[in-house]
Amino acid sequence: MNLLLSPSTSLTGLTSTSPNHASRSFTLPCNPPPAYVPAVTSLLASRGLSPHGSVRARGDLQEVLDSIDDAGRIPLLRYLDNSTSSLGPYLNNSIYPSAAGWNSAGTPISSKSDQWSISSVLAPPLAALVALENFYLSPQTPSDVDMLSSAFVPLYAYSAFLHVKRQGRIHHPFESGVPLSHPFWDEALKATISDMNAAGWSPSTPVPDSVKESLMYPESDDVYLACLYLLELQSSEPTPPPFEMEDTTFTSLLTASDVALYQIAVILEDKNSGGAPSSTTKKTLDAWVAAADQNVESLWDDSTKRYVNSLISGSENASTYTPIRNQGSMSDFTPLFGLYSEIRFKSLSTPDYFMPEYKLDSMVTSVLSSSASISFDCGGENPYPTVACGLVSTDDQRVDPVLNYYASRGFEEQQALGVAHFLRNQTLDMVCDSETGDCTFGTVYEYKTGDAIEDAECPNMNSAVAAATVASLLSTELEFSFESAPPLNNSWVLVIIVCELFLVFAISVTCLVLSINLFRKLRRERQNEEEGRLVYEDQVEFEGLLAFDQSGILHGDEEEEEEEVVKQPSMWNIIMSVGEHLSPW
Numbered sequence: 001m002n003l004l005l006s007p008s009t010s011l012t013g014l015t016s017t018s019p020n021h022a023s024r025s026f027t028l029p030c031n032p033p034p035a036y037v038p039a040v041t042s043l044l045a046s047r048g049l050s051p052h053g054s055v056r057a058r059g060d061l062q063e064v065l066d067s068i069d070d071a072g073r074i075p076l077l078r079y080l081d082n083s084t085s086s087l088g089p090y091l092n093n094s095i096y097p098s099a100a101g102w103n104s105a106g107t108p109i110s111s112k113s114d115q116w117s118i119s120s121v122l123a124p125p126l127a128a129l130v131a132l133e134n135f136y137l138s139p140q141t142p143s144d145v146d147m148l149s150s151a152f153v154p155l156y157a158y159s160a161f162l163h164v165k166r167q168g169r170i171h172h173p174f175e176s177g178v179p180l181s182h183p184f185w186d187e188a189l190k191a192t193i194s195d196m197n198a199a200g201w202s203p204s205t206p207v208p209d210s211v212k213e214s215l216m217y218p219e220s221d222d223v224y225l226a227c228l229y230l231l232e233l234q235s236s237e238p239t240p241p242p243f244e245m246e247d248t249t250f251t252s253l254l255t256a257s258d259v260a261l262y263q264i265a266v267i268l269e270d271k272n273s274g275g276a277p278s279s280t281t282k283k284t285l286d287a288w289v290a291a292a293d294q295n296v297e298s299l300w301d302d303s304t305k306r307y308v309n310s311l312i313s314g315s316e317n318a319s320t321y322t323p324i325r326n327q328g329s330m331s332d333f334t335p336l337f338g339l340y341s342e343i344r345f346k347s348l349s350t351p352d353y354f355m356p357e358y359k360l361d362s363m364v365t366s367v368l369s370s371s372a373s374i375s376f377d378c379g380g381e382n383p384y385p386t387v388a389c390g391l392v393s394t395d396d397q398r399v400d401p402v403l404n405y406y407a408s409r410g411f412e413e414q415q416a417l418g419v420a421h422f423l424r425n426q427t428l429d430m431v432c433d434s435e436t437g438d439c440t441f442g443t444v445y446e447y448k449t450g451d452a453i454e455d456a457e458c459p460n461m462n463s464a465v466a467a468a469t470v471a472s473l474l475s476t477e478l479e480f481s482f483e484s485a486p487p488l489n490n491s492w493v494l495v496i497i498v499c500e501l502f503l504v505f506a507i508s509v510t511c512l513v514l515s516i517n518l519f520r521k522l523r524r525e526r527q528n529e530e531e532g533r534l535v536y537e538d539q540v541e542f543e544g545l546l547a548f549d550q551s552g553i554l555h556g557d558e559e560e561e562e563e564e565v566v567k568q569p570s571m572w573n574i575i576m577s578v579g580e581h582l583s584p585w
Contacts, residue, residue: 010441010467011045015056025056026063029465030458035091035098036077039064039123041464043130044402048471050134057134058147064127065154067117071165072157074127075117076174088205093456095180095216095224097231120234121172124250125162128155128257132264136481149268149275155261156281162254163288168295169312170250171234171241173227177249177331178309179400180218180227183391184327188311189226192243196222196229203228215443215455244312246321248299249331249406252338255292261285296335301325305362306374307335328374328388330403333363336410355414364411364419382450383426397447401427401469408473424473431470441466 027045046060079099089101138144268276311322376384385397411420432439442452
């Protein structure tokens with residue numbers, strides 16, 4: 001099978017009809033499917049299918065946009081079933097509880113929806129970037145512009161919620177880019193575990209063994225129990241939240257999302273769309289980009305020369321930041337993807353977003369040199385593992401294609417093309433056979449062998465996320481641009497031309513009528529003047545003759561000769577005379 005077609009073919013086979021729109025389909029996480037669809041699955045599938053012009057790319061994105069609630073939140077998961085499973089609040093082979101486990105009554109996404117969610121745990125802010133790149137890869141027809149316009153409002157609402165209510169932070173480990181199986185969480189949740197034990201809390205239903213068999217289940221039971229404990233506490237939305245963290249992946253993706261939203265606003269304005277955002281909205285987006293940039297840059301740690309996650313405690317006005325060092329994860333490279341982007345050069349007024357050389361050198365060193373303090377070159381031939389070398393045994397090292405995709409895109413944006421292409425090609429070779437085109441779409445892969453790890457939740461090695469990631473890696477070199485529209489669209493140009501022609505015609509007719517009336521008036525005045533002159537001359541001649549007779553009778557031969565008066569023609573009479581000869585009337 002052709003390698004270019006293999007991922008899209010696999011995604012096409014993971015299709016389900018939308019419960020809300022019979023004419024629309026979306027991508028399932030795998031087949032047989034679990035009881036939920038993660039938002040990131042739909043978003044990556046939409047991005048992976050868009051280069052192939054798939055209508056399903058729109059369907060996957062729209063399913064995510066339809067899941068947004070009144071507060072502007074996009075949930076982490078969309079549940080396809082609200083009933084209690086055989087495990088009560090848990091799901092087989094999954095770290096995520098069932099819909100009933102999140103909320104005893106279930107939370108409908110909307111009054112018209114047959115899907116459920118819990119909005120207190122949010123999806124990564126990737127939707128705006130996917131919407132923008134889908135448009136770049138589309139034929140950019142008026143229909144594509146309308147799709148972009150309709151997506152802007154919910155995307156703007158989600159960014160507004162994350163900036164105003166969350167300040168770009170995560171409130172639950174499920175929202176982080178660091179996998180729950182990473183030893184990072186032993187340190188990050190230490191305070192939460194202490195509070196949980198002090199409160200004597202335990203789940204009402206013990207965690208079953210099938211949940212603990214999930215690939216994403218942490219090494220420590222306390223870490224997973226702390227996640228359930230936080231879910232219960234968050235149901236009442238306490239202030240301050242019981243857990244808060246600046247996450248490198250979440251915060252970086254928010255930055256990329258804000259930049260994408262700004263560029264969408266520029267496109268809609270250029271395309272003369274009726275939904276084009278106002279100048280005030282663009283200023284707000286510009287401010288959000290600056291705030292998100294600052295949040296990401298605050299995560300740079302000079303002591304380790306890398307970006308690190310930072311725990312936050314205390315009130316909003318008196319927060320304490322505690323960076324978690326020496327717990328390296330591939331998610332730490334996401335700022336390359338989110339903070340520094342070519343899109344900025346096409347939209348923002350002051351683009352200064354190439355990473356400083358000393359930072360880039362340090363991050364390149366950590367993936368190329370095994371002697372770096374935090375290194376991902378653990379001696380294998382496969383792509384870089386999720387966990388930095390030395391934190392877990394080499395046998396337990398795993399590779400997450402999604403995190404490698406973020407890192408590859410980031411290094412490419414920074415023109416570190418050698419690292420970017422190596423990471424991309426190694427990831428593609430790990431998932432697919434370049435000669436036969438056969439692919440094994442696992443959830444995660446073994447670092448030493450490159451083999452997909454068997455996942456009981458997706459046993460048939462047909463993970464939609466892996467297939468979508470491969471499809472996206474194959475299209476990273478496509479040009480992201482759009483054709484600028486004329487100042488006015490065709491319909492308005494036609495209206496203006498018709499109006500101009502009508503105005504010219506009206507002016508011409510008016511001038512013609514006025515000219516006719518003017519010449520008629522001037523002719524009448526000329527005739528009246530001529531008649532008056534003739535009458536005057538006759539009267540003068542008559543009076544002269546009468547005076548001559550009277551003077552001859554009364555005075556004999558005495559006669560006075562009168563000086564003849566010659567009337568000179570005026571300039572106006574000359575002009576009117578010429579006009580009379582030229583006039584057709």
